[in-house]
Structure formats: C-alpha cells, structure tokens
Amino acid sequence: MASVWKEREIQRREQEILEVARGLLLEHGYLGMTMDRIAAGIEYSKGTLYQHFASKEDVLSAIALSSEAKRMDFFERAAKFQGRPRERITAIGVAYELYFRLYPAYFRTEQIIHNQDILAKISEERQGELMQNAVRCHAIMDLIVEDGVAEGDLVLPAWCPPPTLGFLLWSLTSGSYLNMADERCLELLGVTNAVEAVRNSSQVFLDGFGWKPLMSEHDYHAVGRRVCTEIFPEETADAVLRPAA
Amino acid sequence: MASVWKEREIQRREQEILEVARGLLLEHGYLGMTMDRIAAGIEYSKGTLYQHFASKEDVLSAIALSSEAKRMDFFERAAKFQGRPRERITAIGVAYELYFRLYPAYFRTEQIIHNQDILAKISEERQGELMQNAVRCHAIMDLIVEDGVAEGDLVLPAWCPPPTLGFLLWSLTSGSYLNMADERCLELLGVTNAVEAVRNSSQVFLDGFGWKPLMSEHDYHAVGRRVCTEIFPEETADAVLRPAA
DNA sequence: AAAGTTATTGACGCTCCGTCAAAACTCGAC
DNA sequence: GTCGAGTTTTGACGGAGCGTCAATAACTTT
Numbered sequence: 001m002a003s004v005w006k007e008r009e010i011q012r013r014e015q016e017i018l019e020v021a022r023g024l025l026l027e028h029g030y031l032g033m034t035m036d037r038i039a040a041g042i043e044y045s046k047g048t049l050y051q052h053f054a055s056k057e058d059v060l061s062a063i064a065l066s067s068e069a070k071r072m073d074f075f076e077r078a079a080k081f082q083g084r085p086r087e088r089i090t091a092i093g094v095a096y097e098l099y100f101r102l103y104p105a106y107f108r109t110e111q112i113i114h115n116q117d118i119l120a121k122i123s124e125e126r127q128g129e130l131m132q133n134a135v136r137c138h139a140i141m142d143l144i145v146e147d148g149v150a151e152g153d154l155v156l157p158a159w160c161p162p163p164t165l166g167f168l169l170w171s172l173t174s175g176s177y178l179n180m181a182d183e184r185c186l187e188l189l190g191v192t193n194a195v196e197a198v199r200n201s202s203q204v205f206l207d208g209f210g211w212k213p214l215m216s217e218h219d220y221h222a223v224g225r226r227v228c229t230e231i232f233p234e235e236t237a238d239a240v241l242r243p244a245a
Numbered sequence: 246m247a248s249v250w251k252e253r254e255i256q257r258r259e260q261e262i263l264e265v266a267r268g269l270l271l272e273h274g275y276l277g278m279t280m281d282r283i284a285a286g287i288e289y290s291k292g293t294l295y296q297h298f299a300s301k302e303d304v305l306s307a308i309a310l311s312s313e314a315k316r317m318d319f320f321e322r323a324a325k326f327q328g329r330p331r332e333r334i335t336a337i338g339v340a341y342e343l344y345f346r347l348y349p350a351y352f353r354t355e356q357i358i359h360n361q362d363i364l365a366k367i368s369e370e371r372q373g374e375l376m377q378n379a380v381r382c383h384a385i386m387d388l389i390v391e392d393g394v395a396e397g398d399l400v401l402p403a404w405c406p407p408p409t410l411g412f413l414l415w416s417l418t419s420g421s422y423l424n425m426a427d428e429r430c431l432e433l434l435g436v437t438n439a440v441e442a443v444r445n446s447s448q449v450f451l452d453g454f455g456w457k458p459l460m461s462e463h464d465y466h467a468v469g470r471r472v473c474t475e476i477f478p479e480e481t482a483d484a485v486l487r488p489a490a
Numbered sequence: 491a492a493a494g495t496t497a498t499t500g501a502c503g504c505t506c507c508g509t510c511a512a513a514a515c516t517c518g519a520c
Numbered sequence: 521g522t523c524g525a526g527t528t529t530t531g532a533c534g535g536a537g538c539g540t541c542a543a544t545a546a547c548t549t550t
Contacts, residue, residue: 031362031537034537035537035539036536045499046539047497047539050539051497055539056537112360116274117275131429131430131433135434159438159441159442161437164436167431167442168421168442168446171424171443175417175418175420175424176412179415179416179419181361184376185376185379188376188379191412193404194409197412198413200405201405204454205446205449205453207452208450208452279507280508281506292509292510292528292531293529295507296529
C-alpha cells in the first residue's frame, strides 16, 4: 500500500514547511513570513502549501503549538523534581527561565500568536489545542500549590485559591519576560540583570504569601542549581545558565 | 491671516481622524481598521488622510500615545497622594487599576502597539515619544521607591535597585491584566475575581520585600478607598470601582 | 494503454497600503 | 470681476500579500 508512504511523506513535508516558516518568522517577523516565501522555501507551490495549512494563521498556530510543546516538556520534567512543594514550584520557575533563555525564538512565537487579531483567524480546533496546553500547564502548578497547602507549608488567603496563585505567579514571570523584549527600553529604565531579578522576585512573592520554608530559611539558589543538574543536565551544560551561588 | 484658522482646522481634523480610527480599532480590531474605512468615516479622501499621518502605524501610534497620556494623567494625579511611601505606591496601583477598568479600550490599544512588527514600522520620532512616556511612568515609581528606602521603610536586596522593583511591580500588574484579556481561558483555569487578586497580590509582593508598614500592620484596602475618594472622586462615583472593605 | 483518480501548479481575484498626477479650490493682484 | 500662481484634495493606480481554482501532471486501476 502506497498510502503508508504517502502519509509519512505528508508528515515530512509538514515539518519542512514549519521549519522554513519558523526561520522566516524569526528573521523577518510576522509580516515578513509570507506564504509565497514559504512556498519558495520548500520545493512546492503555494497551492500545495494550502493543502497542509488552511491559512497563514494556521501555520503560525502550528509553530506556536510546537513551541508550547517544548515548554510543556520542560514543565513536565520539572514537575518530577522531588522535594518540598515550594522547591517544586521553584523547579517550574527554573523550567520557564530555561525555556525563555534557551529558546527565545519559541517564546516570541507564543507572544505573536497571543494576539487577539491573529487568534481570531485561527480555526476553533487549533484554538482548542492552544487552550488545552495552557490548562495543562496551569494544572501542573495547581497540584503543587495544593500540595503546599495540604502539607501545611502554605496558608492561602480567601481571595487567592490555588489557581489564582498559579495565575499570578505566571503573570509575574511572563509579564517580566514580555517587558524584557524591548531591550533599549529596559536599559533606559536602568534595569540590569533582569533574568536574575525575575528569579529572585518569584521567591519574594512566595515569601509574601508565607510559603514555607521562606527564603531566609532555605537556599533557593541551591535548589535552582540542583534542578539544573538533576532535571536539565543537557540543557545547562553551559554554566552560564545555572544560578550563581 | 487665514493660516491661523487653517492650523486649527488641521488640528480638528486630526482629532476627527483619531476618533474614527479608534472606533474602528475597537470594533473591528487592528486588521479591521483600514485606511480606506477611516477615510470613509471622515469626510475626506485617503490622500488627505495621508497628509496628516504617514502610515497606518502612525495613526495607531497616535492612538496609543493618547491612551498613554490618559494613563500618565492618572499616574501623576496618584503620585500626589500624601502618605507613607508604601501608601503612595499603592495609589499608583489604584491609578493603574482604574485606568484598566475604566478604559479597557485604551489598555488594549497600548497592547496592540506594543507589538514588535507594528513598532518597527513607526517613525523614530513617535517611537521616542512612546519611550519617553514609559520612562516618565517608571520615574514616578522610582521616586516613591527611593523615598521608601530613604525613610527606612524598605531595605532593598542587592539584586534589586529601585528601577528593578518598579519594573517587577509593573510586570506583575500589566502581565496579569494582559493575561486577563482571554476571559474564556481565565474561566477555564478557575480564576475568579482577577482584578481583586491583582490588587491584593501587589501588596503581598511588597510584603515579600518587607516594605513597611506590612499588610498585617496597615489596612491597604482603606488606603485604596481613600485614593479613590480623594484623587479620583469623579471616576469612582460608581461604587463598584472602589475596593470593598 | 486507456480511463479514472489524485496531486500540483501558478495565474487570478480580492483587499489593503501608500503614491502621485490631475482636478478643484483659494486668494491676492489688477 | 477675473486671472493665475499656489495650495489642497482626490481617487485611480502600482505593488504586495492572501487564498482559490481551473488546468495540468502524475499516479492507479482495470
């Protein structure tokens, strides 16, 4: 049966398209990633391109989806880290930071797709997939927060159920990374070492909630380094990526 | 001299263009705001439109600029609030929250323009203006943070000079508001009362830094209400906008 | 090998941005 | 009042990009 080979060929081509598209997106931005250029990049015409993807936004969302898959992978690996709940949520933070630093391009594609106009043009189906990822991602955090509460390390105020804490922590981190995009602006404001600041501020935030053990009682830089060596040894072979003592 | 009247006429028309453009932007999004539609909305042709604005992005940045002006106004008014430094930074938070709730449309235009692709197409001049606003905005926060340090209410760690604290607080808030844009997603995650959560979480964050007086020592909801009645009486005539007891 | 089926192509229609030569208008001089 | 130089306005047009589809090529079955 030829259809097996055909199936595989289609898959292969889809990957090739995404590869070319991602390259264009990073080099020339959203507007520079044109369907004609993608078609020129692969060895097929635009018509064939449209047999794989319904629209430009569809291509874009596929790229974003693969980026999110990478992030999900990091999160799920980090979630396996053994320790007190607050150490485990710290591991999630490390995962996000590594994702941001190792794959800034992926981070950017997530931001691009997160735009109302673009999102509106994506098929319901893919929108669902994207949403699904977000939910899974927050579910991981929720479980850890709930463990923290269950073990008595954390007492949440009434206004802040576990999903809300996850949302806030996420907002602090993603908001910071997003604002870091404009480097000129950052410099003008006099912000240096922003990545380190985000790392530390997450801990300050958790201290604010009184999540034990507090920073004063525990060395979370050491936890960060442990997460790097135990969970992300390959990714942090370059020492620059590990938190300093 | 006719040129005086002409000057005024040009100003008037510019305002009219922006009004129409903002309407289109809000109703139909970035892609729905076309130059032809704007031209149809005012009583002039596209050519004339292009005598006022160099490009579509130029129109957009003018809209964003006026939005930022509104926010700046709120910030500057809030900065006049009298009290301990932490009360004053709380006032800034109230200002931002009110801006977000009263003018969601303005908030959105700021987000739209904050896009790399769009930003890249704006004239250097307008980019400078936008940057200027950001700097002024952060300068206000910086001063308050520095006062906090000077008065001994706040001891900042080495990794966090005043501008960095401003940046982080800003990121927490703007990041949260940004993530709140997707209401469906928020609901799916189980986050309720997000605005209140953001308000409280900023305080938790400052508690984390040990900025005195701590939440346990001071009623910051009351401070919030005072800011509303003293600084924003007009805007908070509707009681829904004021923090509950 | 012929008929039928599926895959591929790229020219085309449409929309939108930004331009520019031509038309319309203004206003002082005579 | 009218002429004409200067200014403003216009909308048709070029160019670019997205998505389509009739025509063509390739492949499969009989």
